[in-house]
Amino acid sequence: MRRNNSQMNLYGKGSLPIVGCLVLFSVVLGTTDLGFIPVPTAAKSATIMHLPTIVASLLEGWPAGMIVGAVFGLTSMYTPSSAVASDPLVVLLPRILVGITPYLTYRWTGMLGEYSRLGLAAVVGTLTNTVGFLGMAWFLGYFDFETIVDVAWKHGLPEIVVAVLIVLPAVVLLRKAQVWIETVLD
Template identity: 45%
Template sequence: MELDTQKITLVGILGAVTVILGMTPLGFVPVPTPAGSATIMHVPVIIGAILEGPVVGGLVGFVFGVFSFLRAGNPFVADPLIGILPRIFIGILAGYSYKLINKESVAVGLAAAFGTLTNTIGVLGLAVWRGYLPLAAAIGIGFTHGLPEIVVAIIITILLVKVLNNIR
C-alpha cells in the first residue's frame, strides 16, 4: 500500500487530535463508573482505519501509543511494549474488521467496538503478562472501564464517520 499525500495528512491530523484529546479534558467523557470517565483518545485511530485503511489506522495508533508512553500516568503504560504496541493494533484490527462487513453503519460500529476492545484487552492483557496487574484486577478494570468505553466509542465513531463521509 502506498502512502500518498492525503493519507499522510490524515495521519498527521488525527495524530494531532489524539494528542489534544490526551492533553485536555476533551479526551475523557464522564460516565457513571468507578473510573468516572471513558477515554476517547483511541477514536481518531479507529476513524483513520475506517477512512483510509489499516495502515493509516496503525500509524495513527503509533502516534497514540508514543504519546501514551511519553505521558504515562501509571507504571505499566511506561513500558513501551504495553504503551505503544496495543495502540498500533487498534488501527490494524479496526481497519480490517471494517473491511469485512458490507453494511456501512454496522461496519463502523463493529470497527469501533473491535478497536476499543483491542486497546482494553491489549493493554490490560500485556499488563498481566508483564506482571504489573493481577488477572482479577485486569478483568475488573476491563468490565467497569472497558464496556463504557466501547459504548462511547461506537456512538462517537458512527456520528463522526457519518459527518466525514457526507463532507467527502
C-alpha cells in the same frame, strides 16, 4: 472524482489533511488529559484516545490507523499516569494494533450494512485497545487477573458504547469532508 466509501487508502488527495488532523487530535487528547477520563479503578483512567485511531483506520486504511495508533501510544507513554502507562509493550503495541483491527473488521464484514460494519469495527477497535492494554499489563505482572477483569468490565463496556456513538457519525462526516477536499484540490 468521487471516491468509493469502501475504498480505503493512504494515497487520495484528501488523505493527508484527514490523517494529519487525526494525529493532531490524538496529541491534543493525550497531552491535555482530555483523552483520559479519571475513574476510581486500578487503571486510574478510561480513555477515548483510541477513537482517532479507529477513525483513521476506517477512513484511510490500516497504515494510517497504525500511524495514528503509534502517536496515541507514544503520547500515552510520555504522559504516563502510572508505571504501567510508561511501559512500551503495554502502551505502544496494543495501540498500534488498534489501527489494524477496525480496518480488517470493516473489510471482512462486507455482507452487513454500512452502519453495522462501522459500529462493529468501533467495537473491535475498542476491544483491541482494552484487551491489548490489560492483557499485556497482566502478562508483564502489573495487575493480577482479578483486577484485569474488574477494569475490563468497568472501562470496556462504557468505552465500547462511547466508541460506537462517536466513530459512526465521525466517519460518515469525514467521508463527506474527504469528498469536498478532493473536489477542491482537483
